[in-house]
Amino acid sequence: MGFEIIALGRAASRLRVFIDYDYPAAIAAKFLGPMFGPIYARWCVNRMANDATNAFEGSARS
Secondary structure: OOEEEOOOOOOEEEEEOOOOOOOOOOHHHHHHHHHHHHHHHHHHHHHHHHHHHHHHHHHHHH
């Protein structure tokens, strides 16, 4: 998991959030991981990006 923030100017930035994950070794996980792992990862990344956006917007207003 990680993130990068790149300044695009004085009033703008680009936020990149990513997750690197490995599937567990259990038999069930070998089937369920590829099906549901990307969905869960996308949900997590969206949450992190939205929380960061809200935090920066809130600090800009103060």
